[in-house]
Amino acid sequence: MSARDDILAAIRTGLTHGRDGALPRQTPAQIAAEAAALLADPDEIRPALSGPDPVAAFIAKCANPALGVTLERLAGWEALPQAVAAYLTRHDLGPRIAVSGDARLDRLAQLPLETHRDTAPDEAAAISVALWGIAETGSVVIHSAPDQPILNAMLPRHWLVVLDETRILPFLDDYAAPAAPAPRNAVLITGSSGTTDIEGYFVRGAHGPGFVHVLLISR
Amino acid sequence: MADAAFKQRAHDALADTNLKTAIDRTTGTAETKRAIAVEAFPEFQAARSRAAAIKDHVIANLDHYLIEFERNATASGAQVHWARDAAEAAAIVTKICTDADAKIVTRAKSMLGEEIGLPHALEEAGIERVETDLAEHIIQLAQERPSHIIWPAMHRTREDVATLFFKDHHPPPEADDPAAMVASARRVLRAKFMAADVGISGANFLVADTGATCTVTNEGNAELSTTPPRIHIVTAGIEKIVPSTDHAMALLRVLVRSATGGEITQYTTFHCGPKRPGDADGPEEMHIVLVDNGRTRMIGDEFRQMLRCIRCGACMNHCVVYRQIGGHAYGGTYPGPMGAVLTPVLDGLAQSRDLPHACTMNGRCEEVCPVRIPLKTLLKAWRVRTWDEGLVEKPLRYGLGLWGFAARRPWLYHLGARMALPVMRLFGRGWIRRLPLAGGWTDSRDLPAPAARSFMDQYRRQQKDARK
Amino acid sequence: MTTPPAVGLFVTCLVDAMRPQIGFATLKLLEQAGCRVDVPRAQTCCGQPAGNSGDRKAAAALAKQVIAAFEKFDYLVAPSGSCVGQIRSYPALMDNPGWRRRAEDLAAKSFEILSFLHDVMGWRPNGVRLDATATYHDSCSGLRELGVEAQPRALLESVEGLEMRPLNGANVCCGFGGTFCVKYPEISTAIVSEKSANIAATGADLLLAGDLGCLMNMAGRLHREGAATRCFHTAEVLAGMADGPAIGEDT
């Protein structure tokens, strides 16, 4: 028998002839119903939002210093180029930025900046557009796609991420349904990369970005 | 390892004051942070019960979910492999690597990888293994095993890490403070990430209805290990299945709070198959190795509930024994209370007979366990097996036998007490500093002398006098 | 209350041999609270040493002995959370359905003394006085298996003259663990040394707890370290019997 057959057979034996006797086997429909029932009352098992509405809650979460993010509200997409330029200047990063393929970022070309597609291993700054934000945790979500390299969010020291506030979902469990079908890679990013591996000291920028800046586009 | 080995390791650990400082720092902070996170989440107790129910539901239907997961993972383009035991799992992974002519393999921390002996297997195969989690990088340099499932290098002080980095990093770190050392590791490992042929990760969840595997990290090393290489290999225990992404989220809420006190990890990533047409990056092949290694046996015996474990480490952070002796003294892949239950499954009871006994049964571990595993009950079940299999030390066995014989005969017992108590009092009336056969107690503690006459003796006399 | 409840006092083997006064204090408290108390002669030990060592057979035999001796009472009460915890776990030791039912019946009416006084009898100390400072350690079985946490503190609050001081890590195990402390003495010693340091840091005259095993462990360590802390079972204080020798003081 193959390892697969052996393992499945051992599971069935364990469940039906185990020490606790036979567990009743269920039909796929019964299993699905039971699985759904386990999540039927989501408010019982999740925290309340930290603000009156998802946008306020998201902003409140990002204000938590433990996350290591900064957040800036923009009146609209038109305000983006100025904000990006100002950020690079503020952090003394030089007039260079890696830009993911999202067409809405094409407007950065109007700046006196050198923009490029591929993020280098030692890139100072890169910018992406998040697909969603999640208010419960202050997370942004990116999906791998032709116009969204995952490394663009992982390699730079400073990662700028644009989030349209209409894309903020209230809870973690509001995400899976609109995200279907699952992309190759879905990354929920919550704050900057960090480690506590040396004596519990929190150090930012372990492997991923040490700085995450959310540019929140108002409605 | 024999009985003496555990005691010897515990003895050595207790003598190491550096170790104690390191343990206290990490577990102390973890305990405080968890308490704050739980306080801020009033639904925590309900969420724990639900998390336990989700895991029980999965285990009760594990065959169904594994087949569903395999179907969906395969549809996403991943290749699913099955491994009965550690050796088979390690062989599958090494074969994928050698078939691909891999020179450099990056690994994102996975306790399952340790469990199946992957570091050793890759080395045997002559493949350069690069541990990318900072703590794993530290213990790779130190040539050690993890001493904690969340902070594998928690036994190492900052000075130890500096020594290792100054020796192995070229160029060396700019200073010996944690920030400079983290920066140095970032520099050294960044080149490896980009040069690797294969990236290996574990999985915190296997999502049945999408076929995705989920990793959670704070450093971002999992994403960097799994995106640039040509091949991504996932090794995961079969119990990691969840029905859907939403179920994973429900577990994630209790997992992260219990582990680090955070609400969510910095990076929570779902990996679903290889690079798709047109994708900007991603591996060309994805392999998922589903590992049994004793888990199906647990389904059929009294340890089934242990399969709920989501590897958060809270039980060890709150364990008085772990906090004295640290992780290495346990001698297995997994330390602390969860390790004391799992190691006998993985390494055999004869090898690890001390572990279920080296516990005070204070129950703090199960009080914090986010999936409500009755750890005490499971440890007691192992104790029953050590007794039944004759693995309890002879003196204790005989002593208890004698005691049990008398205790089942109250007249004999009370007579014995009347005779024995005055004898014990020969060794002292207030405090006894030394008592033959009781060195375990009196080497470090004084023993209060027993009463001259037992309660039952005194009470009976009182009753008699009252009747007169 | 019309008829006073009939209580069988389970003395526990440790109290029987090492510190009978705790048994007499418990007896006194139960009577004060209005119970009819009997002490069955056919009692020895609840079976914890056997149960905790994995000897299920011996543990079951002792369980049956306790069930047979105590099932006729309205309640079983003992001055120990860990013994009552063991008694409440008897059903799991019984293979025969008849015995399991009897074990369940007994488990349902078995109580640790302080929670029994507080929760079941609604008793509060009246006119008990002790001029001292004290700190309290939560013994693990009582705390986690029986929920004994608020009751002893509430009862101690009614003792006049007694100033309670908070103990850092009060709910952390003292390292006793029954046979654990002699099987792994080095680990046990390391644990109890942290406990004794916390106790000493309170500066309290007295250490109180609800389980004699833990008390002997902490008292023995404190004394070896030369601390002046005196140790009593909470029941002794509540019964007004903490004016004599403390644990380990010459009797």
Ligand code: SF4
């Ligand atoms: S046994 Fe519970 S507390 Fe321990 S690691 Fe597993 S899930 Fe966490």
